[in-house]
Amino acid sequence: MPALEENAARILPAVERAIAELRRGAAVIIRRPDGQAALIQASETASTEIHNNLKHIAQAEPCLLLTARRAAAIGIKEAKPLITTTEVIAFALDGMSSEAVSYLADPVHDPLGINLRHDNFLTTDVPEILARSSVLLTKLACLLPAALFVSLPDGAAEDLSKAHNLLTVNADDITGYRSTAAYSLKKVASAQIPLDTAENTTVVAFRPKDGGVEHLALVIGDPDPKLPVLVRLHSECFTGDLLGSLRCDCGDQLRGAIKLMNENGGGILLYLSQEGRGIGLVNKLRAYELQDRGADTSDANELVGFDPDERIYVPAAEMLRQLGFDDVRLLTNNPEKVSALIQCGIDVSQTVPHHFPSNGHNEFYLQTKATRFGHTL
Numbered sequence: 001m002p003a004l005e006e007n008a009a010r011i012l013p014a015v016e017r018a019i020a021e022l023r024r025g026a027a028v029i030i031r032r033p034d035g036q037a038a039l040i041q042a043s044e045t046a047s048t049e050i051h052n053n054l055k056h057i058a059q060a061e062p063c064l065l066l067t068a069r070r071a072a073a074i075g076i077k078e079a080k081p082l083i084t085t086t087e088v089i090a091f092a093l094d095g096m097s098s099e100a101v102s103y104l105a106d107p108v109h110d111p112l113g114i115n116l117r118h119d120n121f122l123t124t125d126v127p128e129i130l131a132r133s134s135v136l137l138t139k140l141a142c143l144l145p146a147a148l149f150v151s152l153p154d155g156a157a158e159d160l161s162k163a164h165n166l167l168t169v170n171a172d173d174i175t176g177y178r179s180t181a182a183y184s185l186k187k188v189a190s191a192q193i194p195l196d197t198a199e200n201t202t203v204v205a206f207r208p209k210d211g212g213v214e215h216l217a218l219v220i221g222d223p224d225p226k227l228p229v230l231v232r233l234h235s236e237c238f239t240g241d242l243l244g245s246l247r248c249d250c251g252d253q254l255r256g257a258i259k260l261m262n263e264n265g266g267g268i269l270l271y272l273s274q275e276g277r278g279i280g281l282v283n284k285l286r287a288y289e290l291q292d293r294g295a296d297t298s299d300a301n302e303l304v305g306f307d308p309d310e311r312i313y314v315p316a317a318e319m320l321r322q323l324g325f326d327d328v329r330l331l332t333n334n335p336e337k338v339s340a341l342i343q344c345g346i347d348v349s350q351t352v353p354h355h356f357p358s359n360g361h362n363e364f365y366l367q368t369k370a371t372r373f374g375h376t377l
């Protein structure tokens with residue numbers, strides 16, 4: 001079996017099982033090849049009972065891992081973090097109630113009432129890679145990016161796993177999950193779907209062989225692979241694409257791209273499973289709540305604890321290659337998409353702007369994309 005397939009066969013199921021465990025509120029063991037290990041739980045699904053259970057299993061008080069963005073959002077950026085990474089900060093819980101702990105991670109509640117002292121910062125070591133991969137796993141699970149975390153003594157992981165039937169996952173597998181999933185995408189189904197604005201459309205579904213999220217390619221007309229093809233990378237937006245939400249411009253951009261491709265010799269629209277710029281629908285709804293309180297779309301992501309944009313375009317490049325297209329005219333206002341595709345080895349011979357007039361609700365959102373994300377106007 002080639003190395004990539006062998007890796008994918010190990011990494012994808014292992015990480016997906018861990019994602020499912022976190023989503024159902026279970027604890028998971030994360031380990032490194034050098035034997036370092038920790039017991040973690042997603043803070044979003046942790047109740048008092050679960051928190052106590054974690055303490056009982058590990059025989060130690062867990063700490064809370066937050067992204068540095070979330071820590072800054074709750075006003076603790078001036079304190080010196082123990083972990084010297086810009087991404088994840090660990091806090092001792094100091095006997096805090098689990099309700100208070102969950103408020104620290106949850107942007108919709110006001111954490112200001114919680115007395116967070118500077119000595120809440122940990123004074124013992126938290127292995128950095130374990131901490132980072134713990135938070136990454138909560139992100140992959142589309143939960144709030146925060147975890148309860150307790151380091152395990154050398155050699156304890158295996159016994160604990162057996163005694164409490166806990167899943168163990170490698171930290172490096174979590175780190176490699178997204179690119180492994182992208183490189184192992186395969187065409188799994190294809191069907192003609194006549195659309196009202198493009199009758200000659202084929203929808204091709206891609207999925208990693210060993211599990212993982214599906215992405216779609218809409219092949220509109222019969223584009224010639226020998227010529228630069230008109231391509232749109234469209235990230236999923238349930239609210240805009242399906243419900244016709246006026247908060248964003250996604251619905252217009254989706255339907256507009258299909259129509260344009262149909263009228264201009266065909267094209268390929270990749271419908272990418274990265275809802276909410278990669279934070280998931282539930283977290284996007286949380287970000288909307290913060291936007292209703294005054295934050296812009298970039299700051300709102302950070303208040304939830306994410307980067308303003310968490311998307312990757314490796315799956316898009318892989319799908320284009322498999323469809324036989326490596327030279328594109330990219331329909332976008334977003335320079336990040338252009339550079340990301342080029343980095344993945346796709347030629348972008350032209351950038352075609354894709355603007356729609358504001359609809360009376362999305363003016364500030366469109367402005368923010370220009371001022372904060374560098375979108376062309």
Ligand SMILES: Nc1nc2c(ncn2[C@@H]2O[C@H](COP(=O)(O)OP(=O)(O)OP(=O)(O)O)[C@@H](O)[C@H]2O)c(=O)[nH]1
Pocket residue numbers: 233234235236237238248250253274275276277278279284287288297301331332333334337354369375
């Ligand atoms: N987190 C978050 N995501 C949003 C918000 N509004 C829209 N989105 C998501 O943003 C993504 C839409 O981005 P795209 O239209 O693909 O790309 P873009 O970055 O706007 O660039 P263009 O190619 O110029 O359209 C979708 O995944 C939407 O769900 C928001 O306020 N918060």
Ligand SMILES: [Zn+2]
Pocket residue numbers: 237239240241248249250251
């Ligand atoms: Zn949208």
